[in-house]
Amino acid sequence: xxxxxxVPMKTRHVFVxxxxxxxxxxxxxxxxxxxxxxxSPIAGSAxxxxxxxxxxxxxxxxxxxxxxxxxxxxxxxxxCQTIDxxxxxxxxSGLRILASALTxxxxxxxxxxxxxxxxxxxxVSSYSxxxxxxxxxxxxxxxxxxxxxxxxxxxxxxxxxxxxxxxxSEEDTVQAFGANGILGIATEAQDCGTDCxxxxxxxxxxxxxxxxxxxxVTLGTASQLQNPVTYFATDNNGVIIELPSVTATGAESxxxxxxxxxxxxxxxxxxxxxTVLPVQVGTGYLTVSLNGTSYSQxxxxxGSNGYYxxxxxxxxxxxxxxxxFYCPSSTTSFSAIACxxxxxxxCTGVAQETFSFSIANADTLFASNAAYTAFPTLGGSFPTAxxxxxxxxxxxxxxxxxxFENKSTSKGSGPYYAF
Amino acid sequence: xxxxxASMIRRLAPAITLAVSAxxxxxxxxxxxxxxxxxxxxxQATLGASIKATxxxxxxxxxxxxPSGTVVREFSAVNGTVFxxxxxxxxxxxxxxxxxxxxxxxxxxxxxxxxxxxHVNLSRSDLVIQAGGHMRAFFGRAYLVGSVxxxxxxxxxx
Numbered sequence: 070x071x072x073x074x075x076v077p078m079k080t081r082h083v084f085v086x087x088x089x090x091x092x093x094x095x096x097x098x099x100x101x102x103x104x105x106x107x108x109s110p111i112a113g114s115a116x117x118x119x120x121x122x123x124x125x126x127x128x129x130x131x132x133x134x135x136x137x138x139x140x141x142x143x144x145x146x147x148x149c150q151t152i153d154x155x156x157x158x159x160x161x162s163g164l165r166i167l168a169s170a171l172t173x174x175x176x177x178x179x180x181x182x183x184x185x186x187x188x189x190x191x192x193v194s195s196y197s198x199x200x201x202x203x204x205x206x207x208x209x210x211x212x213x214x215x216x217x218x219x220x221x222x223x224x225x226x227x228x229x230x231x232x233x234x235x236x237x238s239e240e241d242t243v244q245a246f247g248a249n250g251i252l253g254i255a256t257e258a259q260d261c262g263t264d265c266x267x268x269x270x271x272x273x274x275x276x277x278x279x280x281x282x283x284x285x286v287t288l289g290t291a292s293q294l295q296n297p298v299t300y301f302a303t304d305n306n307g308v309i310i311e312l313p314s315v316t317a318t319g320a321e322s323x324x325x326x327x328x329x330x331x332x333x334x335x336x337x338x339x340x341x342x343x344t345v346l347p348v349q350v351g352t353g354y355l356t357v358s359l360n361g362t363s364y365s366q367x368x369x370x371x372g373s374n375g376y377y378x379x380x381x382x383x384x385x386x387x388x389x390x391x392x393x394f395y396c397p398s399s400t401t402s403f404s405a406i407a408c409x410x411x412x413x414x415x416c417t418g419v420a421q422e423t424f425s426f427s428i429a430n431a432d433t434l435f436a437s438n439a440a441y442t443a444f445p446t447l448g449g450s451f452p453t454a455x456x457x458x459x460x461x462x463x464x465x466x467x468x469x470x471x472x473f474e475n476k477s478t479s480k481g482s483g484p485y486y487a488f
Numbered sequence: 489x490x491x492x493x494a495s496m497i498r499r500l501a502p503a504i505t506l507a508v509s510a511x512x513x514x515x516x517x518x519x520x521x522x523x524x525x526x527x528x529x530x531x532q533a534t535l536g537a538s539i540k541a542t543x544x545x546x547x548x549x550x551x552x553x554x555p556s557g558t559v560v561r562e563f564s565a566v567n568g569t570v571f572x573x574x575x576x577x578x579x580x581x582x583x584x585x586x587x588x589x590x591x592x593x594x595x596x597x598x599x600x601x602x603x604x605x606x607h608v609n610l611s612r613s614d615l616v617i618q619a620g621g622h623m624r625a626f627f628g629r630a631y632l633v634g635s636v637x638x639x640x641x642x643x644x645x646x
Contacts, residue, residue, distance in 0.1 A: 160622030192605035193619050194598035235584035238598035270555035271579040352625045373606045385611045393601040393609035452618035452629045453646050
């Protein structure tokens with residue numbers, strides 16, 4: 070979400086910036102809740118708790134969650150820096166930093182023949198291009214040592230391969246990316262996994278003999294980008310995302326917690342009322358039953374800024390400010406069931422949890438308070454009829470447990486979500 | 489660069505059964521959204537590629553499976569015009585080639601829509617583009633509103 074690039078949105082961003090300047094204290098850690106908070110408690114400061122905030126970020130986004138990370142060259146205690154405005158994304162794996170936000174000098178990784186490794190990171194609408202480096206990454210007080218990370222938009226790798234550029238819009242600057250980096254904590258341990266170890270056809274990894282001569286290569290899983298949490302020495306089996314609830318009209322900003330580990334510390338015990346929903350390995354799919362239809366390729370994704378699903382009864386917004394979102398004439402409520410993944414795609418015979426949500430008119434929401442960045446009722450259409458994308462609003466007001474693949478917890482093995 | 493990537497895939501071809509369709513996809517003047525589909529017959533014969541075609545009332549779906557496992561569907565009308573394309577799979581296809589003249593609309597929408605990295609929603613009177621998903625699971629479709637055959641619902645174009 071990069072509202073700042075929409076010309077008509079600029080007025081809105083001025084308000085957002087002004088509001089932020091006037092409330093720096095609030096942005097520093099105090100929640101600006103306009104309602105009674107989470108029904109579940111939000112963890113306080115601890116060695117395994119990173120602060121998670123929802124605010125406009127560097128380019129005026131809505132429903133985007135950020136944290137900060139400290140990066141050091143491997144083994145160094147001086148070649149380090151702390152970087153804020155790092156988006157927390159459960160829809161991807163790996164830590165990626167925009168080169169313009171990076172001052173620490175990190176070693177670029179090479180393949181067996183000495184060629185530099187680079188990645189064309191594919192997002193739905195865009196790509197981000199840059200080399201793979203190693204770093205010691207500390208979040209809260211947990212460290213991932215010698216973690217492969219991507220440096221996006223590195224000027225030493227200025228030539229984007231044509232096959233990469235043909236996949237979408239380029240997001241190689243902070244303004245375009247809407248963050249100083251992205252912390253990918255999907256259920257998958259790597260961003261590509263065994264697929265990219267066996268075939269270069271996925272177009273993720275490249276070997277560069279010069280800055281302008283990069284060819285697709287296979288890359289072993291150990292060298293690929295990794296979910297950083299899985300590299301922690303402890304508290305590495307999953308995370309809990311804890312955000313406050315938000316009133317229907319929205320909130321200026323939110324402060325919550327990204328808690329590392331499930332049932333590994335006194336502050337991350339899994340709730341007895343949370344239903345464990347195993348998801349498909351590799352895709353994170355579960356099934357959502359909505360209006361009598363089973364959407365068998367559904368998923369939870371903090372990197373999506375709304376609820377995305379096909380509903381022809383919901384009107385599309387026409388105003389450019391809210392382009393791409395739903396704009397129903399009146400707020401529409403939905404009752405849905407999230408179910409554990411099974412190949413049949415049905416909810417029969419598997420664990421399930423009922424939840425409800427609403428879709429409001431995005432144009433009205435945005436117009437009502439230009440300084441707001443957290444909206445619980447944003448939604449938009451999805452290209453297929455098999456997915457309900459439970460974006461960041463789904464996480465408002467409920468603690469969501471996410472267990473990683475190949476990791477065990479007291480509630481079972483990952484990958485699963487529980488809420 | 490396309491030829492570089494294609495040669496890479498060709499080297500892999502003996503080991504990957506599906507790779508036979510890859511050179512077709514990445515190197516030829518592929519039928520793209522709004523273009524005639526006729527050219528693909530020649531490509532198909534030359535390269536020995538297999539494409540699964542399914543006839544529906546008013547249109548034909550040509551389904552290509554890429555080496556990555558990503559599936560691309562092209563919808564051609566009786567007059568041969570590709571009026572819709574759709575994709576899903578673990579990596580994105582060459583959208584520049586697939587969308588042809590409309591790739592710029594995809595890029596511009598991605599840059600200007602408040603839909604984020606994980607969404608594209610363009611709903612114009614002449615063109616609809618939708619994309620969604622996340623890493624390892626990409627979905628998208630595009631269709632030319634005015635070229636959709638009479639009686640065909642947009643719900644079928646996925």
